[in-house]
Amino acid sequence: MGDFIVKNLTETLGKFSAMVMEFLPRLLAMTIIIVVGGVVAWIVKILLRRILLFLRFNSLFESAGITQMMPKTALPSPSDLLARLVFWVIWVSFMLFGVNALGVVALEEEISRFFLLIPQIFVALVILFVGLLIANFAARATLLAAVNANSPSPRLLSGVVRFIIVILVVTMALERIGLGHGVVLVAFAIFFGALMLGLALAFGLGGRDVARRLLEKRFAEEQKKEEEGMSHL
Amino acid sequence: MSEDTFLSDEFLQQITAAGEADILAGVPTFNNARTIERTVRAIQVGLAKYFPRQRAAIVISDGGSRDGTLDQAKSISPPDFRTMLAAPPLRTMHTLATTHRAIWGRGGAFRTIFAAADLLRVKACAVISPDLESITPEWIEGLIRPIYRENVDFVAPIYLRHKFDGLLLKQILSPLIAAAYGYEIQEPYGGELAFSGRLAARYMNEGAFSREFMRQGAEVWMTTTAMAGGFRLSQSFLGPKIHAPKSGGLDLAGTIQRVVGGLFNCLETHQQFWISRNQVEAVPLFGFENDMELPAVRVDRRRMFQMFQTGVQELASVHALILSPDTLQRIREIAKLSDREFCLPDDLWVKTVYEFAASFHHTVINRDHILQALTPLYRGRISSFLHENHEAGITDLGEKLKALRLQYQQSKSYLIERWSA
Numbered sequence: 230m231g232d233f234i235v236k237n238l239t240e241t242l243g244k245f246s247a248m249v250m251e252f253l254p255r256l257l258a259m260t261i262i263i264v265v266g267g268v269v270a271w272i273v274k275i276l277l278r279r280i281l282l283f284l285r286f287n288s289l290f291e292s293a294g295i296t297q298m299m300p301k302t303a304l305p306s307p308s309d310l311l312a313r314l315v316f317w318v319i320w321v322s323f324m325l326f327g328v329n330a331l332g333v334v335a336l337e338e339e340i341s342r343f344f345l346l347i348p349q350i351f352v353a354l355v356i357l358f359v360g361l362l363i364a365n366f367a368a369r370a371t372l373l374a375a376v377n378a379n380s381p382s383p384r385l386l387s388g389v390v391r392f393i394i395v396i397l398v399v400t401m402a403l404e405r406i407g408l409g410h411g412v413v414l415v416a417f418a419i420f421f422g423a424l425m426l427g428l429a430l431a432f433g434l435g436g437r438d439v440a441r442r443l444l445e446k447r448f449a450e451e452q453k454k455e456e457e458g459m460s461h462l
Numbered sequence: 463m464s465e466d467t468f469l470s471d472e473f474l475q476q477i478t479a480a481g482e483a484d485i486l487a488g489v490p491t492f493n494n495a496r497t498i499e500r501t502v503r504a505i506q507v508g509l510a511k512y513f514p515r516q517r518a519a520i521v522i523s524d525g526g527s528r529d530g531t532l533d534q535a536k537s538i539s540p541p542d543f544r545t546m547l548a549a550p551p552l553r554t555m556h557t558l559a560t561t562h563r564a565i566w567g568r569g570g571a572f573r574t575i576f577a578a579a580d581l582l583r584v585k586a587c588a589v590i591s592p593d594l595e596s597i598t599p600e601w602i603e604g605l606i607r608p609i610y611r612e613n614v615d616f617v618a619p620i621y622l623r624h625k626f627d628g629l630l631l632k633q634i635l636s637p638l639i640a641a642a643y644g645y646e647i648q649e650p651y652g653g654e655l656a657f658s659g660r661l662a663a664r665y666m667n668e669g670a671f672s673r674e675f676m677r678q679g680a681e682v683w684m685t686t687t688a689m690a691g692g693f694r695l696s697q698s699f700l701g702p703k704i705h706a707p708k709s710g711g712l713d714l715a716g717t718i719q720r721v722v723g724g725l726f727n728c729l730e731t732h733q734q735f736w737i738s739r740n741q742v743e744a745v746p747l748f749g750f751e752n753d754m755e756l757p758a759v760r761v762d763r764r765r766m767f768q769m770f771q772t773g774v775q776e777l778a779s780v781h782a783l784i785l786s787p788d789t790l791q792r793i794r795e796i797a798k799l800s801d802r803e804f805c806l807p808d809d810l811w812v813k814t815v816y817e818f819a820a821s822f823h824h825t826v827i828n829r830d831h832i833l834q835a836l837t838p839l840y841r842g843r844i845s846s847f848l849h850e851n852h853e854a855g856i857t858d859l860g861e862k863l864k865a866l867r868l869q870y871q872q873s874k875s876y877l878i879e880r881w882s883a
Contacts, residue, residue: 366828369780373834376776377715379769383776460705461630461717462651 252331259327266323274316281308318351346406353402360398364391396420469577473560477581480556484516485509485606486584490571492525494592495534501592502538502557508602510543510551513610518551521578522559523571531592535559569680572665579662586610587662588617591653596704604698605656608748615661615693618685619652620747621703624756625851625859629844632863634722634815635682641870642729642736642877643689646744647697650685651721654700657684661693679724686725690732699749702756718840719833726822726833729881737878742871753856764801766845771797773838780835784821789813793839806846808869814839816873820880 281287286308305313325340368391375383400417469477487505491498502520509518522535536559543550558578562570572589579587586609588602608614621628631651640646657665668687688695729736774781774797781790792810799805815836822832851859 369827369831372776373780373831374715376769376773377713377834377837379765379772383772460627461714462628462721 255331258330262327262330263320263324266320266327270316270319270323273319274312277315278308278312281311286311314354318347322347349406353405356405357398357402360394360401364394364398367391367394393421468562469574470560473558473574473578474581476556476558476560477578480519480558480582482517483519483556483582483584484586485513485518485610486521486575486579486582486587487518487602488521488523488571488575488578488587488589489535489592490523490525490568490575490589491527491531491535491592493527493529493531495527495529495531497593497595498522498531498535499538501590501594501597502535503541504597504599505590505602506540506555507543507546508599509555510540511546511599512603513606514551515553516610517553519556519558519578519582519584521575522557523574524559524561525568525571526561532559532561572680572684576662576665579659580666584659584662586656586658588656589654591705593705594653594703596702598701601654601700604700604749605654608696608698609656609658612696612748613694614696614746615658616685616688616695617656617748618647618649618695618697618745619654619703620648620697620699620749620751621652622699622701622752622756623703624759625854625856626759626761626848627756629847630717630721630840633811633840633843633847633866635725637863637867637870638725638815638819639682639686639689640742640867641874642739643686643732644736644739644742645689645695646742646867647685647695649697651679651681653681653703655681655684656698657688658693661688661691664691664693679721682721682724683728683731686728686732690735695745697745697747699747699751701752714841715834715837718837719830722818722836723822723829723833726819726829729819730823733881737881761844761848763845763848766841766848767801767804770838770842770845773835773841777835777838780827780831781839783826784832784835785814785817789817793842797842802849804842804846804849806843808866809873811843812866812869812873813876815870816877816880819877820883823881824883 287306322344325343328336329340368387371390372383372387374380375386380386396417487509489498489501489505494501502522505520509516509520522532524532524535535557538557540555560574562574575587575589586606588605590597590601590605605617605619608617628649631649635650636646636648639650665684665687668691774793778790778794781793785793789810793806793814796804796806796810818832818836821827822829826832851862854862
C-alpha cells in the first residue's frame with residue numbers, strides 16, 4: 230500500500246516536473262517575447278514620432294484647428310497620438326505572440342480571433358476619433374452661425390448637431406467591429422426617424438403659432454436689416 | 463505662374479492688339495449689367511479729359527456674370543467727347559474685356575488686371591468698382607494723377623462718409639494698420655485704388671496667386687504689401703461713395719471673416735516688417751476735401767447690444783479659448799450692464815482685437831471660427847460707440863477716433879508680446 234502511494238506520488242511528481250520543465254522554457258520564451266516586443270514597440274514609437282515631426286504631420290491638422298484643440302480635450306498632439314497607438318498595437322501583438330508561445334490550445338483560438346479583429350478595431354477607433362473631431366467642429370460652427378444670425382436657442386441647435394453626429398459615428402464604429410451587425414443600424418434609423426417625426430409633429434401640430442411667429446419675426450428682421458442701410462466698410 | 467497660362471487666348475489677342483498703354487483702368491465685375499455702362503462712361507470721360515495725350519486702356523475683368531454684364535461691357539462704344547470736352551483725346555482708348563474664374567472672386571479679377579498692367583507696360587493703373595452711383599470723371603484724375611505726375615506708387619481713396627458709415631474700417635482696419643505698419647491710411651479697403659506699374663509687377667511676384675489673397679480681402683493685401691515694400695503711398699479725396707442697391711451681399715459675420723481675416727493674414731505675411739517698425743507716418747493727401755450733408759444712417763443700436771449680450775453668453779466657451787482671462791472677465795462684466803450704462807472702452811476693445819489677432823496667428827481653434835467669434839464683440843463695440851457719439855459733431859468724433867488710433871499704437875507692444883508668445 231505504502232509502495233503504491235509512493236510510486237504514484239513519484240510518477241505524479243515526475244510528470245509534474247516534466248510539465249514544469251516543458252512549461253518553463255515556454256514561459257521564459259513568452260517573457261522574452263513580451264520584453265523584446267516592448268523594446269521594439271518603444272523604438273518604433275520614438276522613430277515614428279521623429280519621422281512624423283520631420284514630415285510636419287501635425288501641420289496637416291493645424292488649419293482645421295485640430296492640433297490646437299487636442300491638448301484642450303486632454304489629448305496629445307496627432308503625431309504623438311499615432312505614435313502611442315502604434316506602440317500599443319505592436320506591444321499587444323507581441324504579448325499575444327508570447328501567450329501563444331505557451332501552447333495553450335484554448336487561448337490560441339481566441340488569440341487568432343483577436344488578431345483577425347485588430348484591423349477592424351483600429352478602423353473603428355479611427356472612425357470614432359475623426360467622428361468626434363467632426364462633431365466638435367460642426368457643433369461649434371453651428372453655435373457661431375446661430376449666434377451671429379440671432380437664431381433662438383443656439384446652444385440647443387449646436388447640441389443637437391453634436392448629438393446626431395456622435396450617434397452616427399458610434400453606430401459606424403460598432404458596425405465596423407461587427408457588434409450587433411444590422412441591429413445598431415436599424416436602431417439608429419428608428420431612433421432618428423422617430424426623432425424627426427416627433428419634431429415634425431410637435432412643431433406642425435403643437436407649434437403652428439410659434440412657427441408662424443418665428444417666420445414673421447425672421448421676415449421682419451430681414452426687412453429691418455435692409456432698412457438699416459449701414460455699411461461697415 | 464506666368465500671365466499667359468491663365469489669360470485666355472482671346473484676351474491675349476486683345477492685349478496684343480492694344481500694344482502698350484500708359485494708363486490702365488480695371489473694373490472687376492460680377493452681375494453689374496445695370497451699372498457697368500455708367501461706370502465705363504465715367505472712366506472714358508475721365509481718361510479723355512485729364513489724360514488726353516496718354517495711351518489708355520480699360521480692362522473689364524468679369525467673374526462669370528449671368529446678367530449679360532460682359533456682353534454689355536463689350537458693346538460700350540466711346541461717347542461723343544465733343545459734347546463734353548473742349549478738345550477730343552489725342553490717342554485711341556482701348557476697351558478690353560475677359561472672364562476670370564469666379565471661384566477666386568475679386569482676387570481673380572485683380573490677378574487679371576495685374577497681368578494686363580504688366581503686359582501693357584502701363585505706368586499707372588486704377589481699379590474702379592462697377593456698381594457706383596456717385597462716380598465722376600474726376601475720380602480717375604484723383605486716382606491716377608498722384609502716380610502719373612507725382613511719382614507715387616499707391617493711392618488709397620478717401621470718401622466723404624456719414625459719421626457712422628464704415629465703422630469696421632474706423633474701429634479695426636485703419637487704426638490697426640496704422641499701429642502695426644506705421645502708415646495712417648483712412649480707407650485701407652477702398653473699392654477704388656490705384657498703383658504704379660512698378661507696384662503691379664511686385665504684386666505679381668509677391669504671391670498674388672496665393673489662396674488667402676484670392677479668398678480674402680485683396681485690397682487689404684495690396685495696401686499692406688505696398689507699405690511693407692517701402693513704396694510711396696498717398697491718399698486721394700474722391701467725394702461721397704454711393705453704391706447701387708444690391709441683394710445677396712455678405713452679412714456682417716461674412717464681411718468680418720473676409721476683411722479682418724484678410725488683415726490678420728497680412729500681419730502674418732509681413733510680420734518681419736511690422737514687428738520691428740516703431741514710428742507712425744501720415745500719408746500725403748491729394749484732392750480737395752469738401753463737406754456736405756449726407757443722408758442719415760439708420761441703425762438699431764439696441765438690437766446690436768442684445769446680439770452682443772447673447773454672443774457673450776452663448777460663446778463663453780469659444781471666447782475662453784481666444785481671449786485672456788482678464789479680458790474675458792471684463793467683457794462678461796460689461797455685458798451684464800443695462801443698455802444705457804453699457805460702454806466698451808477703447809483700451810478693452812484694442813486689447814480684444816489684439817488678442818483675436820494673436821489667437822488667429824497661433825490658430826488656437828479653426829481660424830474661421832475665431833473670426834466669427836469676433837462678430838458679437840464688434841457689435842457690442844459699435845453699439846457702445848453709437849451710444850456715446852450719437853450727438854457728437856464731426857470734430858468731436860475725429861478726436862475720439864484719434865484717441866482710438868493712439869490706443870492701438872500705445873498697445874502695440876501687447877500685440878507683439880501675444881503674437882510672439
